[in-house]
Amino acid sequence: MSTLWNPAAYLAFDDHRARPFHDLLGRVAARSPRRVVDLGCGPGTRTVELGDRWPDATIEAIDSSAEMVAAARARGIDAHRADVADWMPAPDTDVVVTNAVLHWVPEHRELLPRWVAALPAGAELALQVPGNFGAPSHTEVRALLAEPRWAGAIEPRDENTVATPMEYAALLATTGAQVDVWETTYLHRLTGSDAVLDWIGSTALRPVRDALDDSAYAAFTAELAPRLRTAYPARADGSTWFPFRRIFAVARVP
Ligand SMILES: C[S@@+](CC[C@H](N)C(=O)[O-])C[C@H]1O[C@@H](n2cnc3c(N)ncnc32)[C@H](O)[C@@H]1O
Numbered sequence: 621m622s623t624l625w626n627p628a629a630y631l632a633f634d635d636h637r638a639r640p641f642h643d644l645l646g647r648v649a650a651r652s653p654r655r656v657v658d659l660g661c662g663p664g665t666r667t668v669e670l671g672d673r674w675p676d677a678t679i680e681a682i683d684s685s686a687e688m689v690a691a692a693r694a695r696g697i698d699a700h701r702a703d704v705a706d707w708m709p710a711p712d713t714d715v716v717v718t719n720a721v722l723h724w725v726p727e728h729r730e731l732l733p734r735w736v737a738a739l740p741a742g743a744e745l746a747l748q749v750p751g752n753f754g755a756p757s758h759t760e761v762r763a764l765l766a767e768p769r770w771a772g773a774i775e776p777r778d779e780n781t782v783a784t785p786m787e788y789a790a791l792l793a794t795t796g797a798q799v800d801v802w803e804t805t806y807l808h809r810l811t812g813s814d815a816v817l818d819w820i821g822s823t824a825l826r827p828v829r830d831a832l833d834d835s836a837y838a839a840f841t842a843e844l845a846p847r848l849r850t851a852y853p854a855r856a857d858g859s860t861w862f863p864f865r866r867i868f869a870v871a872r873v874p
Contacts, residue, residue, distance in 0.1 A: 623826045627663040627691035636808045640866045641666050641719045644748045647870045653677045653714030659704045660721025664692025716745045723749045723782050736795040743873045751865040753779040756851035774831045788869045797871040808862040815860045816848045
């Protein structure tokens with residue numbers, strides 16, 4: 621529950637971050653669900669879309685961040701502060717969506733089959749997680765954190781943070797659910813001199829930001845910036861291509 625989130629910084633890349641959500645929802649078939657749950661609703665921008673798609677459903681939204689819950693409530697979402705690790709579906713839950721959240725929840729591999737087993741017949745659980753923990757945007761952070769001056773600042777997350785598509789399929793299928801699992805690498809075209817640093821500053825670097833004081837964080841990002849510029853070189857027109865792999869799964873209870 622400790623990571624601090626900045627809703628405004630997160631929303632700076634909203635257009636890019638909306639696409640995987642829409643691709644995920646494109647595989648959810650529910651027509652008139654009774655209850656739709658947004659686990660880790662963030663600032664509520666996507667939760668609003670759930671309400672637009674299913675206007676007759678009860679919308680349930682939780683997030684562990686007080687800042688994100690406040691931002692969602694400001695959008696008219698009846699969001700509550702809670703940890704998804706403590707959540708279980710109410711009996712009328714027909715759709716569960718968790719978009720870009722479970723990589724923050726170490727025990728999510730155990731939670732998934734438990735949730736599916738507790739859902740009613742016909743319910744759908746849809747998840748999306750980043751599958752880029754082996755990409756330079758993460759390996760460069762880990763390499764820097766392993767250097768003596770930063771060692772011990774935080775325990776960086778490794779590639780085991782998320783499961784493979786095959787593992788998600790197996791976890792969800794254990795309960796007899798029908799599963800639809802896929803992955804996509806998006807090629808985001810970013811602008812700005814430190815575009816990738818700006819992107820990860822609002823997400824992957826949050827734990828580093830929390831662990832360091834202002835001047836130490838400024839020193840850390842000053843060292844990280846040239847590494848990221850080398851890994852993701854800017855093009856002549858100033859734009860930067862940022863490949864971003866994401867993993868998707870939809871489970872439908874028979
Ligand atoms: C990258 S944002 C995604 C927000 C939203 N789902 C979206 O697609 O825009 C990740 C969100 O997960 C929330 N989160 C992380 N760990 C959580 C946990 N254990 N329980 C509830 N929410 C959590 C964070 O507070 C943050 O709002």
